[in-house]
Amino acid sequence: METSVRRLFERYERVFNAALQGKVDMDEVAALYASAFIAASPAGVMTGKNDEQLKQVMAQGYARYRAIGTREMRIRELRISPMDEHHCVAHVAWKATYLRKDQPDIAIDFEVHYLVQQLGAEPKVFGWVSGDEQALLQEHGII
Structure with a gap:
Protein backbone atom coordinates (compact mmCIF):
# COMPACT_ATOMS: atom_id res chain seq x y z
CA MET A 1 0.00 0.00 0.00
CA GLU A 2 2.82 2.42 0.80
CA THR A 3 4.10 2.48 -2.79
CA SER A 4 0.64 3.18 -4.23
CA VAL A 5 0.00 5.96 -1.67
CA ARG A 6 3.33 7.57 -2.56
CA ARG A 7 2.34 7.45 -6.25
CA LEU A 8 -1.03 9.02 -5.34
CA PHE A 9 0.69 12.00 -3.75
CA GLU A 10 3.18 12.33 -6.62
CA ARG A 11 0.10 12.66 -8.87
CA TYR A 12 -1.55 15.02 -6.35
CA GLU A 13 1.49 17.31 -6.43
CA ARG A 14 1.71 17.18 -10.25
CA VAL A 15 -2.03 17.95 -10.67
CA PHE A 16 -1.88 20.80 -8.15
CA ASN A 17 1.07 22.43 -9.92
CA ALA A 18 -0.58 22.04 -13.32
CA ALA A 19 -3.65 23.79 -11.87
CA LEU A 20 -1.42 26.63 -10.64
CA GLN A 21 -0.30 27.03 -14.26
CA GLY A 22 -3.93 27.13 -15.40
CA LYS A 23 -3.66 23.68 -17.01
CA VAL A 24 -6.06 21.74 -14.84
CA ASP A 25 -8.04 18.66 -15.82
CA MET A 26 -10.88 18.56 -13.30
CA ASP A 27 -11.54 14.87 -14.03
CA GLU A 28 -7.94 14.15 -13.04
CA VAL A 29 -8.44 16.19 -9.85
CA ALA A 30 -11.63 14.29 -9.01
CA ALA A 31 -9.87 10.96 -9.61
CA LEU A 32 -7.69 11.64 -6.55
CA TYR A 33 -10.69 11.55 -4.21
CA ALA A 34 -13.10 8.89 -2.98
CA SER A 35 -16.82 9.17 -3.72
CA ALA A 36 -17.34 11.05 -0.42
CA PHE A 37 -14.97 12.85 1.92
CA ILE A 38 -14.60 14.73 5.19
CA ALA A 39 -12.41 17.76 5.85
CA ALA A 40 -11.50 19.32 9.18
CA SER A 41 -9.70 22.53 10.05
CA PRO A 42 -10.04 25.26 12.66
CA ALA A 43 -12.86 26.62 10.43
CA GLY A 44 -14.92 23.50 11.20
CA VAL A 45 -15.78 20.14 9.73
CA MET A 46 -17.20 19.71 6.25
CA THR A 47 -18.39 16.70 4.30
CA GLY A 48 -18.85 16.44 0.58
CA LYS A 49 -19.30 14.23 -2.42
CA ASN A 50 -17.05 13.73 -5.39
CA ASP A 51 -19.40 15.31 -7.93
CA GLU A 52 -19.66 18.34 -10.22
CA GLN A 53 -19.85 20.65 -7.19
CA LEU A 54 -16.48 19.34 -5.96
CA LYS A 55 -14.96 20.06 -9.36
CA GLN A 56 -16.42 23.59 -9.30
CA VAL A 57 -15.18 24.29 -5.76
CA MET A 58 -11.71 22.92 -6.59
CA ALA A 59 -11.52 25.03 -9.77
CA GLN A 60 -12.42 28.12 -7.72
CA GLY A 61 -9.81 27.18 -5.13
CA TYR A 62 -7.09 26.85 -7.75
CA ALA A 63 -8.12 30.23 -9.23
CA ARG A 64 -7.85 31.79 -5.78
CA TYR A 65 -4.39 30.27 -5.26
CA ARG A 66 -3.27 31.73 -8.60
CA ALA A 67 -4.78 35.13 -7.69
CA ILE A 68 -2.82 35.34 -4.42
CA GLY A 69 0.42 34.47 -6.20
CA THR A 70 0.85 30.77 -5.42
CA ARG A 71 3.58 29.67 -7.76
CA GLU A 72 4.37 26.14 -6.64
CA MET A 73 3.40 23.41 -4.15
CA ARG A 74 6.05 20.81 -3.40
CA ILE A 75 6.05 17.86 -1.04
CA ARG A 76 8.92 18.20 1.44
CA GLU A 77 8.16 14.95 3.22
CA LEU A 78 5.56 12.18 3.12
CA ARG A 79 5.11 9.91 6.10
CA ILE A 80 2.53 7.12 6.03
CA SER A 81 0.82 5.70 9.13
CA PRO A 82 -1.06 2.49 8.27
CA MET A 83 -4.34 1.85 10.11
CA ASP A 84 -5.24 -1.50 8.52
CA GLU A 85 -4.77 -3.22 5.17
CA HIS A 86 -7.04 -0.69 3.38
CA HIS A 87 -6.53 2.60 5.25
CA CYS A 88 -3.74 4.93 6.27
CA VAL A 89 -3.00 8.50 7.22
CA ALA A 90 -0.60 10.25 4.86
CA HIS A 91 1.18 13.05 6.70
CA VAL A 92 2.24 15.43 3.93
CA ALA A 93 4.66 18.26 4.66
CA TRP A 94 4.22 20.85 1.91
CA LYS A 95 6.30 23.85 0.82
CA ALA A 96 4.23 26.52 -0.93
CA THR A 97 6.02 29.28 -2.85
CA TYR A 98 4.28 32.61 -3.44
CA LEU A 99 5.14 35.47 -5.77
CA ARG A 100 4.78 38.87 -4.13
CA LYS A 101 4.70 42.30 -5.73
CA ASP A 102 7.74 44.42 -4.91
CA GLN A 103 9.07 41.79 -2.50
CA PRO A 104 11.03 38.56 -2.80
CA ASP A 105 9.15 35.30 -3.26
CA ILE A 106 8.28 33.59 0.00
CA ALA A 107 8.12 29.89 0.83
CA ILE A 108 5.78 28.66 3.56
CA ASP A 109 5.95 25.20 5.10
CA PHE A 110 2.79 23.51 6.40
CA GLU A 111 1.38 20.03 6.92
CA GLN A 138 -2.10 36.47 6.79
CA GLU A 139 0.88 35.90 9.07
CA HIS A 140 3.18 35.85 6.03
CA GLY A 141 1.55 38.82 4.30
CA ILE A 142 0.12 36.82 1.40
CA ILE A 143 -3.45 37.98 2.02
Whole structure:
Protein backbone atom coordinates (compact mmCIF):
# COMPACT_ATOMS: atom_id res chain seq x y z
CA MET A 1 0.00 0.00 0.00
CA GLU A 2 2.82 2.42 0.80
CA THR A 3 4.10 2.48 -2.79
CA SER A 4 0.64 3.18 -4.23
CA VAL A 5 0.00 5.96 -1.67
CA ARG A 6 3.33 7.57 -2.56
CA ARG A 7 2.34 7.45 -6.25
CA LEU A 8 -1.03 9.02 -5.34
CA PHE A 9 0.69 12.00 -3.75
CA GLU A 10 3.18 12.33 -6.62
CA ARG A 11 0.10 12.66 -8.87
CA TYR A 12 -1.55 15.02 -6.35
CA GLU A 13 1.49 17.31 -6.43
CA ARG A 14 1.71 17.18 -10.25
CA VAL A 15 -2.03 17.95 -10.67
CA PHE A 16 -1.88 20.80 -8.15
CA ASN A 17 1.07 22.43 -9.92
CA ALA A 18 -0.58 22.04 -13.32
CA ALA A 19 -3.65 23.79 -11.87
CA LEU A 20 -1.42 26.63 -10.64
CA GLN A 21 -0.30 27.03 -14.26
CA GLY A 22 -3.93 27.13 -15.40
CA LYS A 23 -3.66 23.68 -17.01
CA VAL A 24 -6.06 21.74 -14.84
CA ASP A 25 -8.04 18.66 -15.82
CA MET A 26 -10.88 18.56 -13.30
CA ASP A 27 -11.54 14.87 -14.03
CA GLU A 28 -7.94 14.15 -13.04
CA VAL A 29 -8.44 16.19 -9.85
CA ALA A 30 -11.63 14.29 -9.01
CA ALA A 31 -9.87 10.96 -9.61
CA LEU A 32 -7.69 11.64 -6.55
CA TYR A 33 -10.69 11.55 -4.21
CA ALA A 34 -13.10 8.89 -2.98
CA SER A 35 -16.82 9.17 -3.72
CA ALA A 36 -17.34 11.05 -0.42
CA PHE A 37 -14.97 12.85 1.92
CA ILE A 38 -14.60 14.73 5.19
CA ALA A 39 -12.41 17.76 5.85
CA ALA A 40 -11.50 19.32 9.18
CA SER A 41 -9.70 22.53 10.05
CA PRO A 42 -10.04 25.26 12.66
CA ALA A 43 -12.86 26.62 10.43
CA GLY A 44 -14.92 23.50 11.20
CA VAL A 45 -15.78 20.14 9.73
CA MET A 46 -17.20 19.71 6.25
CA THR A 47 -18.39 16.70 4.30
CA GLY A 48 -18.85 16.44 0.58
CA LYS A 49 -19.30 14.23 -2.42
CA ASN A 50 -17.05 13.73 -5.39
CA ASP A 51 -19.40 15.31 -7.93
CA GLU A 52 -19.66 18.34 -10.22
CA GLN A 53 -19.85 20.65 -7.19
CA LEU A 54 -16.48 19.34 -5.96
CA LYS A 55 -14.96 20.06 -9.36
CA GLN A 56 -16.42 23.59 -9.30
CA VAL A 57 -15.18 24.29 -5.76
CA MET A 58 -11.71 22.92 -6.59
CA ALA A 59 -11.52 25.03 -9.77
CA GLN A 60 -12.42 28.12 -7.72
CA GLY A 61 -9.81 27.18 -5.13
CA TYR A 62 -7.09 26.85 -7.75
CA ALA A 63 -8.12 30.23 -9.23
CA ARG A 64 -7.85 31.79 -5.78
CA TYR A 65 -4.39 30.27 -5.26
CA ARG A 66 -3.27 31.73 -8.60
CA ALA A 67 -4.78 35.13 -7.69
CA ILE A 68 -2.82 35.34 -4.42
CA GLY A 69 0.42 34.47 -6.20
CA THR A 70 0.85 30.77 -5.42
CA ARG A 71 3.58 29.67 -7.76
CA GLU A 72 4.37 26.14 -6.64
CA MET A 73 3.40 23.41 -4.15
CA ARG A 74 6.05 20.81 -3.40
CA ILE A 75 6.05 17.86 -1.04
CA ARG A 76 8.92 18.20 1.44
CA GLU A 77 8.16 14.95 3.22
CA LEU A 78 5.56 12.18 3.12
CA ARG A 79 5.11 9.91 6.10
CA ILE A 80 2.53 7.12 6.03
CA SER A 81 0.82 5.70 9.13
CA PRO A 82 -1.06 2.49 8.27
CA MET A 83 -4.34 1.85 10.11
CA ASP A 84 -5.24 -1.50 8.52
CA GLU A 85 -4.77 -3.22 5.17
CA HIS A 86 -7.04 -0.69 3.38
CA HIS A 87 -6.53 2.60 5.25
CA CYS A 88 -3.74 4.93 6.27
CA VAL A 89 -3.00 8.50 7.22
CA ALA A 90 -0.60 10.25 4.86
CA HIS A 91 1.18 13.05 6.70
CA VAL A 92 2.24 15.43 3.93
CA ALA A 93 4.66 18.26 4.66
CA TRP A 94 4.22 20.85 1.91
CA LYS A 95 6.30 23.85 0.82
CA ALA A 96 4.23 26.52 -0.93
CA THR A 97 6.02 29.28 -2.85
CA TYR A 98 4.28 32.61 -3.44
CA LEU A 99 5.14 35.47 -5.77
CA ARG A 100 4.78 38.87 -4.13
CA LYS A 101 4.70 42.30 -5.73
CA ASP A 102 7.74 44.42 -4.91
CA GLN A 103 9.07 41.79 -2.50
CA PRO A 104 11.03 38.56 -2.80
CA ASP A 105 9.15 35.30 -3.26
CA ILE A 106 8.28 33.59 0.00
CA ALA A 107 8.12 29.89 0.83
CA ILE A 108 5.78 28.66 3.56
CA ASP A 109 5.95 25.20 5.10
CA PHE A 110 2.79 23.51 6.40
CA GLU A 111 1.38 20.03 6.92
CA VAL A 112 -1.87 18.32 5.96
CA HIS A 113 -2.94 14.89 7.19
CA TYR A 114 -4.85 12.95 4.54
CA LEU A 115 -7.09 9.95 5.17
CA VAL A 116 -6.52 7.43 2.38
CA GLN A 117 -8.40 4.28 1.43
CA GLN A 118 -7.34 1.63 -1.05
CA LEU A 119 -10.05 -0.85 -1.99
CA GLY A 120 -9.15 -1.35 -5.65
CA ALA A 121 -6.07 -0.73 -7.73
CA GLU A 122 -5.74 2.96 -6.82
CA PRO A 123 -5.87 4.61 -3.39
CA LYS A 124 -8.20 7.58 -2.92
CA VAL A 125 -8.25 10.49 -0.47
CA PHE A 126 -11.41 10.35 1.65
CA GLY A 127 -10.54 13.08 4.10
CA TRP A 128 -8.01 15.53 5.41
CA VAL A 129 -7.16 17.54 8.50
CA SER A 130 -5.37 20.85 8.08
CA GLY A 131 -4.31 23.86 10.09
CA ASP A 132 -5.59 27.42 9.76
CA GLU A 133 -4.57 28.27 6.20
CA GLN A 134 -6.03 31.79 6.30
CA ALA A 135 -4.11 32.70 9.47
CA LEU A 136 -0.88 31.30 8.00
CA LEU A 137 -1.33 33.31 4.79
CA GLN A 138 -2.10 36.47 6.79
CA GLU A 139 0.88 35.90 9.07
CA HIS A 140 3.18 35.85 6.03
CA GLY A 141 1.55 38.82 4.30
CA ILE A 142 0.12 36.82 1.40
CA ILE A 143 -3.45 37.98 2.02
